[in-house]
Amino acid sequence: MVTRNDVAKAAGTSSAVVSYVLNNGPRPVAEATRRKVMRAVRELSYRPNQIARSLRTADSKSLGLIVPDISNPFFAELALEIERCAAAHGSLLLLGNSMQDDARQASYLAAFADQLVHRICIVGAGQLASEAEAPLTNAQIAGGPPNVVFIDRLPTGANGITVCVDNEQGAFVATRHLLDHGLTRIGMLAGPVGVSSADERERGWRRALLEAEIDPSTQVVVRSDFNRYAAHDAVGALWGRDDLPQAFFVQSDEQSIGVLRAAAQVGVAVPRDVAIVSFDGIRESAFTVPPLTTVRQPLQLIAETAYSLLEQTDDPGVPKSTMLPVSLVIRSSCGCGAATAHNMSLVENPRIPAE
Helix, strand or coil, X not given: CCCHHHHHHHHCCCHHHHHHHHCCCCCCCCHHHHHHHHHHHHHHCCCCCHHHHHHHHCCCCCEEEEECCXXXXXXXXXXXXXXXXXXXXCCXXXXXXXXXXXXXXXXXXXXXXXXXXXXXXXXXXXXXXXXXXXXXXXXXXXXXXXXXXEECCCCCCCCCEEEEECHHHHHHHHHHHHHHCCCCCEEEEECCCCXXXXXXXXXXXXXXXXXXXXXXXXXXXXXXXXXXXXXXXXXXXXXXXXXXXXXXXXXXXXXHHHHHHHHXXXXXXXXXXXXXXXXXXXXXXXXXXXXXXXXXXXXXXXXXXXXXXXXXXXXXXXXXXXXXXXXXXXXXCCCCCHHHCCCHHHCCCCCCCEC
């Protein structure tokens, strides 16, 4: 294996000078010497030993990401944006899939620490309803030194910086959009109780109904995990009910895909029989039948914001919580035709423009 000493010998200089050139310091190097070193690096195909460098600096320059379910398209697309952001900054992304399990999540945190990964994004710690349900994760974070940013879900019993979207306002606008269609029986397919994003979206749905003088307790509410299979099973018993809602606010696009499949199996037409407005704005939402009207999360902005905050976690002036805006993407699952797909008047809150 080619070493730094080999490069120094070929360039006719010292190993220390080679280090100064490759690390841009700490001492200046004459331009002619720098060219000789870089020519030797190319000719010998020298690659610095990153493991040894990490041991010296106690920082691998890698970025860790832990998600609750990588098979969920939302988390897969989020991971893609974070990987793109990391690559643009010369960082390598290491991915952990916790499967919504505290022990797995904590084991990834420990493994990242062993690999000298000091910057970590987590989606998942905030899904747990109480601190007692995440003792291993919280203990691992408390014993850090890694810099941690929580994305999408607020942490319970753990310290860290959070990057979330305005879930409540997004759900409010989604439900308000259905009300603007003249619909009054608007049910909800919610996520699990205790997941901060699910709780916030439920508050938005309730607020929109209350402002329309509709009692939320009279509306159909069904819960499932945030996956299409659980959602498919959860709504399966609804289709024969006399009080079938005219519309559903569904808390995630992934769940909506399960709802569309269940409806098609029993001949319930969307949006003729049941209108749907969803949340997340994954790419697949544009390819369902019918295409989903959905509240889109700004994944690229989320990734860039999280990465930026990870670089500043030691700064006491960094905000502990950052909330980002969302946008309503109007398609046809809600009952809108192509002519109204860009009708800005359908959205009353300027923070959430229609696309």
